[in-house]
Structure formats: structure tokens, C-alpha cells
Amino acid sequence: MAKMGSRKHLKRYKSPKHWPIHPKEDKWTVKPAAGPHSIESSLPLLIVIRDILEIADNSREAKRILNNGEILVDGHVRKDYKFPVGFMDVIQIPKTGGNYRVLPDEKGRLVLHPIPEENVSFKLCKIEDKTIIKGGKTQLNLHDGKNCLSDESFSAGDVINLKLPEKEINDAIKFEEGNIGLVTGGKHIGEIGKIKEIIITKSARPNTAVIETAEKKTFLTLKDYVFVIGKEEPVISLPGGK
Structure with missing residues (x-):
């Protein structure tokens, strides 16, 4: 049991400080699955549903909500309660009409910032680096683990406005003085x-x-x-x- 706990769970006192859970309420909390964001820069969906949005009273209710396909991240249904959401991710809950963007507050904590319906169709993604793939095409590797192809001239540090869920580029913002x-x-x-x-x-x-x-x-x-x-x-x- 100890081995399974260490694999699937995380000791509360070792959880990131920005997680809204009390370290002494229980020994274990959910451990995020491997995904687009690291443990230090993400929140597991179960904690988002149960502890932040409080639309579930306990883990069982949160898992049921997810299994019913009621939570979308960046336009895709996510059913894994361990799925990590992080900076700039867009979370939708069609059943309640709730729409949120994950952003840092002034203390560095990740918060779910409410956004209007018209803002759920795009996401800002920072270009970490570029890769030339087969056929000579340029692949943009983004901060959230996504990637997309582009013929335009972009540099690392630029940010693209990405259409969700299609991952098409709407616009771009250069990393330059004045912006x-x-x-x-x-x-x-x-x-x-x-x-x-x-x-x-x-x-x-x-x-x-x-x-x-x-x-x-x-x-x-x-x-x-x-x-x-x-x-x-x-x-x-x-x-x-x-």
C-alpha cells in the first residue's frame, strides 16, 4: 500500500504552496499526472473542482463530474482527476456556465480568473523554441506542451494567440520593447x-x-x-x- 500511495498520491506537506489545501487535514493529496505542466506550476483537476471552485464536496463527487465529461480544458473534455492545469489554460464548465483562465495573482498563486464566454475560444501561448521538422516546416514548441506549424517568422519569447480547440494561430505578439x-x-x-x-x-x-x-x-x-x-x-x- 505504501508503494501505491507514493505513486498515485502526494504527501500534503510536500504539495506546492499555491495549492489551496491544508497540510494537516490529511496525510495524502492527489498527485498530478505527467502532462503539459510540472507539479510546481500546476493544479490537479480534482483540487480545482473540489477545493477551488467547490462544485464538489469530496473526491468521489469530483471524479463523477469529470467522468460525466463536464469539464473542458482548452476546448477538450478531460476526465482524468489528476490532469494538471496551469498558466493560461482555459477551463470551461458548460453545465454551470463557468469559464476561467488560469493566471498568477500578486503572490504567485495560481488562480482561476473568470472570463466571459467570448474569451474561451483563444489562449495565449509563449514560444519556448522552434524545431525544423520533416519537409523543412517550422514547428513552434509552446510553454504548455502544445506545438503547431507556422510559415511565419517567430522568435522564442514571442506569444501567439491560439484558436481553441483547433490550435490555429489567430495573431501574434512579439517580445519587443513597447509591448x-x-x-x-x-x-x-x-x-x-x-x-x-x-x-x-x-x-x-x-x-x-x-x-x-x-x-x-x-x-x-x-x-x-x-x-x-x-x-x-x-x-x-x-x-x-x-
């Missing part, structure tokens, strides 16, 4: 602002970016922490009405 960025890591996680300067180093030190907030305050963060979300203004709504 709006959301900080996804470090001490400024959850903050947004205009990219004032991109600092490229010629050493082993990481590249950085200077971000200017709406209050005209500036701060420095790692380039990899900046996720562009718009040109003149964000194309998505954000927690706290930002």
Missing part, C-alpha cells in the same frame, strides 16, 4: 507593465528586461519571466482588474 508583459516568476510575479528595455548580455548571465508599471515605476526582471500579453493594452483580462 505589455506579465511577469510569471521572481519577486515581481503577477505584475504587469510595458517593456521599456530588453538587456541582452554577452556572458553567462541571463538576459533581463526593464518593466514600467502603470504607476511609472520600473523594475528589472529576467527576460524569461516576461510573458507578453498585448501591444497597447492586454488582450486578456487579469485578476484584480489590472
Whole structure:
């Protein structure tokens, strides 16, 4: 039993701090399945349904809701209660009319931000890198494990507006000065602002970016922490009405 528990479950005290569960309520909690997001940057669907949205009183009810095909992630029905959802994923619950985008709050916790029906048909995905595949086509490898083909000229760090669930590219936002960025890591996680300067180093030190907030305050963060979300203004709504 101990071996099965360690395989299928996770000790509560070892769960990520952003999970909304009490470490002393029980010894075990659900362990996310291998998927598009790591344990540290995701939430298992069971916790989303039972502990965050509270549309189920217990694990059994949550599993029944999932088995009935009532939960969609990025336009696809997901029935695995261990399925990990993470940054920018779109969650739909047609039965209740609830629509959400997974985003970080100012404390770095993943939250389910309510979005209107017209916003469920797209998702912003950051290009992590590119691969040339058979036939000379360019494959874009995205932050959430997805990939898609494109003939256009994109660079790592650019963000594409992806149509769901078809995975067709609607638009793109370049990682460049003047565009709006959301900080996804470090001490400024959850903050947004205009990219004032991109600092490229010629050493082993990481590249950085200077971000200017709406209050005209500036701060420095790692380039990899900046996720562009718009040109003149964000194309998505954000927690706290930002």
C-alpha cells in the first residue's frame, strides 16, 4: 500500500504552496499526472473542482463530474482527476456556465480568473523554441506542451494567440520593447507593465528586461519571466482588474 500511495498520491506537506489545501487535514493529496505542466506550476483537476471552485464536496463527487465529461480544458473534455492545469489554460464548465483562465495573482498563486464566454475560444501561448521538422516546416514548441506549424517568422519569447480547440494561430505578439508583459516568476510575479528595455548580455548571465508599471515605476526582471500579453493594452483580462 505504501508503494501505491507514493505513486498515485502526494504527501500534503510536500504539495506546492499555491495549492489551496491544508497540510494537516490529511496525510495524502492527489498527485498530478505527467502532462503539459510540472507539479510546481500546476493544479490537479480534482483540487480545482473540489477545493477551488467547490462544485464538489469530496473526491468521489469530483471524479463523477469529470467522468460525466463536464469539464473542458482548452476546448477538450478531460476526465482524468489528476490532469494538471496551469498558466493560461482555459477551463470551461458548460453545465454551470463557468469559464476561467488560469493566471498568477500578486503572490504567485495560481488562480482561476473568470472570463466571459467570448474569451474561451483563444489562449495565449509563449514560444519556448522552434524545431525544423520533416519537409523543412517550422514547428513552434509552446510553454504548455502544445506545438503547431507556422510559415511565419517567430522568435522564442514571442506569444501567439491560439484558436481553441483547433490550435490555429489567430495573431501574434512579439517580445519587443513597447509591448505589455506579465511577469510569471521572481519577486515581481503577477505584475504587469510595458517593456521599456530588453538587456541582452554577452556572458553567462541571463538576459533581463526593464518593466514600467502603470504607476511609472520600473523594475528589472529576467527576460524569461516576461510573458507578453498585448501591444497597447492586454488582450486578456487579469485578476484584480489590472
